Amino acid sequence: xxxKIYILRYGHRPQRDKRITxxxxxxxxxxxxxxxxxxxxxxxxxxxxIKKVSSxxxxxxxxxxxxxxxxxxxEWKRRGGEIIHLTMYGLHIDYVIDLIRxxxxxxxxxxxxxxxxxxxxxxxxxxxxVGHQPHSEVAALAxxxxxxFMGRELYLSPSNPTIRIAPSVKGKRVIIYGD
Amino acid sequence: xxxKIYILRYGHRPQRDKRITxxxxxxxxxxxxxxxxxxxxxxxxxxxxIKKVSSxxxxxxxxxxxxxxxxxxxEWKRRGGEIIHLTMYGLHIDYVIDLIRxxxxxxxxxxxxxxxxxxxxxxxxxxxxVGHQPHSEVAALAxxxxxxFMGRELYLSPSNPTIRIAPSVKGKRVIIYGD
Numbered sequence: 001x002x003x004k005i006y007i008l009r010y011g012h013r014p015q016r017d018k019r020i021t022x023x024x025x026x027x028x029x030x031x032x033x034x035x036x037x038x039x040x041x042x043x044x045x046x047x048x049x050i051k052k053v054s055s056x057x058x059x060x061x062x063x064x065x066x067x068x069x070x071x072x073x074x075e076w077k078r079r080g081g082e083i084i085h086l087t088m089y090g091l092h093i094d095y096v097i098d099l100i101r102x103x104x105x106x107x108x109x110x111x112x113x114x115x116x117x118x119x120x121x122x123x124x125x126x127x128x129x130v131g132h133q134p135h136s137e138v139a140a141l142a143x144x145x146x147x148x149f150m151g152r153e154l155y156l157s158p159s160n161p162t163i164r165i166a167p168s169v170k171g172k173r174v175i176i177y178g179d
Numbered sequence: 180x181x182x183k184i185y186i187l188r189y190g191h192r193p194q195r196d197k198r199i200t201x202x203x204x205x206x207x208x209x210x211x212x213x214x215x216x217x218x219x220x221x222x223x224x225x226x227x228x229i230k231k232v233s234s235x236x237x238x239x240x241x242x243x244x245x246x247x248x249x250x251x252x253x254e255w256k257r258r259g260g261e262i263i264h265l266t267m268y269g270l271h272i273d274y275v276i277d278l279i280r281x282x283x284x285x286x287x288x289x290x291x292x293x294x295x296x297x298x299x300x301x302x303x304x305x306x307x308x309v310g311h312q313p314h315s316e317v318a319a320l321a322x323x324x325x326x327x328f329m330g331r332e333l334y335l336s337p338s339n340p341t342i343r344i345a346p347s348v349k350g351k352r353v354i355i356y357g358d
Contacts, residue, residue, distance in 0.1 A: 016198075017198075019195075019196075019198060019199055020198055020199065020202065023199065023314070023315035023317060023318065026313060026314045026315055027314045027315055027318045029312075029314075030310060030312035030313065030314040031310075031314070031318075053313055057312055057313060088344060089344055089346075089347055089350070089351040089352070089353075090346065090347065090348075091346050091347070091348060092333065092334075092346055093333065094330065094333070118350070121349050121350055121351075122349060124349075127347070127348065127349060129344070129346060130333065131209060131210075131332070131333040131334075131335070132343070132344040132346065133208075133209035133236055133335070133337070134205060134209065134232055134236060135202070135205040135206045135208075135209040135210070135321070136202035136205055136206055136317050136321070138202060138315050138317040138318050138321075139202065139206045139210075139317050139318060139320070139321030140321075141318070142314070142315070142317075142318030142319075142321050142322050143321050143322060143325050143333075146322050146325070151273065153310070154271065154272065154273070154309065154310040154322075155271075155310075156310070156312070158312070164311070165267060165268055165308070165311040167268075167269065167270050167271055167308060167311065168268055168269065168270070168306070169269075169270060169306065170300050170301060170303075170306060171268070171297070171300055172268040172300075173268070174268075
């Protein structure tokens with residue numbers, strides 16, 4: 001049991017960000033995060049997406065929504081957890097990823113949509129840049145988790161799936177689990 | 180000059196996929212691809228996004244839209260290029276990435292939205308899975324390019340930017356280039 005890793009989505013706008021936030025949540029789940037927090041807002045469609053995928057493909061991820069991002073982050077820190085904020089303005093991931101991996105503190109990774117208030121830059125133990133070019137919070141989270149877990153996350157086999165893929169050279173092969 | 184790497188987006192639906200496809204294009208640009216093809220459809224908003232980012236942050240990426248995906252892929256192959264299709268049904272990336280990196284053929288990476296026809300599975304030299312769990316084509320492309328370029332893409336410094344980031348522990352620091 002290493003440290004827990006939770007992903008907090010900041011600034012989700014239900015109209016505009018539904019699909020991007022879904023992708024962030026699916027990356028969180030499939031790349032081995034233990035929890036996903038949709039902060040400051042509720043959007044049941046995100047919860048449905050992640051629950052549906054988990055019931056089919058296995059595993060479980062804590063899903064929390066509607067809590068205050070500021071309070072959640074402060075409480076995480078008060079309990080001894082670490083805050084990591086993904087931002088292209090931060091330090092290059094290669095400079096900090098080993099430090100982050102070695103600390104045994106539980107980790108809260110903040111993934112913002114659009115503008116993130118200074119509060120998060122200040123309270124973060126690490127502001128981490130997955131490159132210093134603008135691209136995508138989905139990409140940033142995926143590359144961060146891949147480097148954090150050193151590629152092992154791509155071998156996860158979530159518990160109790162009803163379907164699983166058998167790798168294939170040219171087609172699609174799935175294994176369906178019956179009752 | 181290594182091989183060229185182009186990203187082809189298949190199945191873009193302008194209403195539904197605008198933001199996801201923008202993220203795919205921005206990842207293509209910032210992770211060092213030479214070209215981006217929006218196949219079978221035109222969507223000037225994607226072109227505007229990528230051109231705007233390039234004019235500000237530097238570099239240039241070929242942008243092609245509206246060409247037939249089938250013809251483009253066949254022509255790419257006919258000219259001796261290699262086809263890579265990202266799909267969770269394929270072979271695990273770790274098994275094929277060294278082979279792909281070592282071949283000196285130009286590479287066309289197909290990134291689908293939703294269902295991709297069998298044609299692409301068949302014509303692909305490599306069907307590559309960034310894990311066998313459902314997540315995001317944005318994440319899949321980013322992790323693929325990161326492993327292909329072995330992390331070097333996160334140090335790219337595109338030519339002629341008007342703005343650049345200076346990495347920072349807690350805040351935002353940018354360098355603006357005057358005339």
